[in-house]
Amino acid sequence: MKSKFGQLLLGGCLAVAVALPASAETITVWSRQTDQSISVLKAITDAFTKETGIKVETFNSGIDFEQRLARAAAARQLPDVVINDSSQVGSMRQMGILDPIDRTKLAGWKDVSDIAWQSAQDGQGKYYAVPISAQAFALFVRKDWREKLGLPVPKTWDDMRKLAEAFTHDDPDGNGKADTFGLAIPASTTRGYASWYMSHFLWQAGGGYLKKTKDGFLPILNTPEDAKALSFVRGLICDGLAQPGAVNATTGDTLPTFRSGQTGMLIDGPYDLGQIAKEPGLDKTEVDMLPAGPSGVAALAEGTSAYMLKGTTDKAAVMKFLDFLISPEGQKIGMNVGSDVTPLVRLPVNTTMDVLKIRKDPRWKVYQDTFLNYGHYMPAVPDWTSIRLLTGDGFNAILSQCQSDIPAQLADLNTKVAAELKKQGVLDPSYKE
Structure with missing residues (x-):
């Protein structure tokens, strides 16, 4: 020894x-x-x-x-x-x-x-x-707000969107003020949070980051599925259904918005159950499975x-x-x-x-x-952190620009990820731009 x-x-x-x-x-x-x-x-x-x-x-x-x-x-x-x-x-x-x-x-x-x-x-x-x-991750929902508005537990992206609209526009807390928002989104570039958050939606849409092959990995960000996921989440932000400043927010910023009653939905892990039990309280919240996208339920x-x-x-x-x-x-x-x-x-x-x-x-x-x-799980490449930061910057740029060309931006991001995979020595040699 x-x-x-x-x-x-x-x-x-x-x-x-x-x-x-x-x-x-x-x-x-x-x-x-x-x-x-x-x-x-x-x-x-x-x-x-x-x-x-x-x-x-x-x-x-x-x-x-x-x-x-x-x-x-x-x-x-x-x-x-x-x-x-x-x-x-x-x-x-x-x-x-x-x-x-x-x-x-x-x-x-x-x-x-x-x-x-x-x-x-x-x-x-x-x-x-x-x-x-x-x-894994699940969806915290203000159960008291949802039941007051007579809406069902969100099972699909459409349900999630409708609930976000109601939480934003229909005064779910009854205070007569327009001071609530549908959901909390951490889309900051910090530590690649935008990539971390988007991962659920990419998989739910049937897309993702990389495809494992017998000879390495191929980037798959330039797909209609990934574009659909980015379009859905960008719509929530650009239509004012997420908390103000979502594109600069980290998870440390989003949890307080849910606990304080500013937002009505939050994607989170089980580690925050204790804090949410204290505020707003277990009687006012529920934990639901993430809503299904075009390809079903998926979660990081x-x-x-x-x-x-x-x-x-x-x-x-x-x-x-x-x-x-x-x-x-x-x-x-x-x-x-x-x-x-x-x-x-x-x-x-x-x-x-x-x-x-x-x-x-x-x-x-x-x-x-x-x-x-x-x-x-995230793909098992030698250095996932670099790809998370790279895609975090790319996704943040898309979410921040409400009229930009999402497929074009994803194509550019796909090329950058391919270069990173090549640097790490795991890019499938069959890759072509």
């Missing part, structure tokens, strides 16, 4: 201290978490140590995690395991720090849902992670994975830890039921578990059903 090391924070920077000896029954786990939520991981590691006798040293950071990991890699002082977003599998592979994982060596691998395992693969279909948590799937890093010498201990993370016991501890601290496991990836028997809140069932039946 390689020796472990201490860490010092000097002036906000991570410094590698003198190496500390560790027994063969100690593994080191780094996680991308805040100081508050690290308590959930500690509960898991404590239970794991009690069951196996293997000790776990942890380190966490909620900011600059990837930079700290890169510095550790340069110093050849990597931990054994990293817990990070599932979307980071491509970029961490590109760093050359991951060991592939033979999932069949995990006792509980068959209990993990097939769609969750998709998030653990690279572009060639090899597994480089173990999924431990999943989430996200999650958290555990990665085994190169240089690990005690792989048997690491595999035991990974197995514990996906076991019913580890999953249940990670769900952190009954606490206000953000859980490590939002939706369990272990299919033997019934989320309603643990969380007791039927709203979670909407998220679970959406993930299992309609979830879509």
